[in-house]
Amino acid sequence: DAGVTQSPTHLIKTRGQQVTLRCSPISGHKSVSWYQQVLGQGPQFIFQYYEKEERGRGNFPDRFSARQFPNYSSELNVNALLLGDSALYLCASSLLWDMNTEAFFGQGTRLTVV
Amino acid sequence: SQQGEEDPQALSIQEGENATMNCSYKTSINNLQWYRQNSGRGLVHLILIRSNEREKHSGRLRVTLDTSKKSSSLLITASRAADTASYFCATDLDSNYQLIWGAGTKLIIKP
Numbered sequence: 001d002a003g004v005t006q007s008p009t010h011l012i013k014t015r016g017q018q019v020t021l022r023c024s025p026i027s028g029h030k031s032v033s034w035y036q037q038v039l040g041q042g043p044q045f046i047f048q049y050y051e052k053e054e055r056g057r058g059n060f061p062d063r064f065s066a067r068q069f070p071n072y073s074s075e076l077n078v079n080a081l082l083l084g085d086s087a088l089y090l091c092a093s094s095l096l097w098d099m100n101t102e103a104f105f106g107q108g109t110r111l112t113v114v
Numbered sequence: 115s116q117q118g119e120e121d122p123q124a125l126s127i128q129e130g131e132n133a134t135m136n137c138s139y140k141t142s143i144n145n146l147q148w149y150r151q152n153s154g155r156g157l158v159h160l161i162l163i164r165s166n167e168r169e170k171h172s173g174r175l176r177v178t179l180d181t182s183k184k185s186s187s188l189l190i191t192a193s194r195a196a197d198t199a200s201y202f203c204a205t206d207l208d209s210n211y212q213l214i215w216g217a218g219t220k221l222i223i224k225p
Contacts, residue, residue, distance in 0.1 A: 004156075033212070039154070042202050042215030056211035088154060099206035099213050100145055100164075107156040 004093050004106035012112045013081050021076045021109045025093030032074040033103065034066055035090040043090055049074055050097035086113045119216050120203060126222040133190040135219040137203030144206050146179055146186050151200045198223045
């Protein structure tokens with residue numbers, strides 16, 4: 001079985017640009033969560049989607065948005081990029097919407113904003 | 115905001131020794147999870163311990179949970195070079211839809 005796949009693996013963008021990151025969950029998983037991890041810190045929760053609906057949103061500005069498609073894949077969009085958006089963006093899928101089950105993570109997208 | 119805080123921030127031991135990492139958290143939880151991360155890539159789930167459990171084992175890993183002290187520990191026995199990684203604890207909140215993470219413990223196993 002394929003694990004959680006994220007694309008692209010690396011990305012370099014210029015300040016002010018927009019970026020779209022993609023995630024395919026494990027087959028059968030209906031929940032996708034997005035996390036931002038700045039170097040040297042733990043992940044910070046951005047969004048959770050379950051059955052194509054937003055279940056939760058972290059403390060991130062409106063420049064961050066996401067959606068989940070009928071096949072449960074997901075996209076994270078970030079507009080008007082800032083240098084501080086440089087980070088590893090992680091996608092996690094799980095069977096259920098609540099966090100009482102194991103979350104499976106992709107390898108992440110390393111975003112560098114210059 | 116961070117819920118969990120790992121201690122120590124960094125740990126360097128000889129191969130074959132045991133490694134112990136601690137995690138403290140602030141609010142009541144339903145469960146606490148430990149993850150491993152190699153070289154800033156994806157996180158790998160190690161163990162989930164529920165709030166009504168006190169100890170859990172998985173291979174060379176042992177996790178304890180003390181809800182009265184709001185703390186957990188991860189013990190890796192007979193460490194190997196491949197255990198070199200960062201280890202994170204993550205807890206859920208009442209909202210249940212997100213994991214709150216600590217800053218991690220960086221573990222280095224010296225050959």
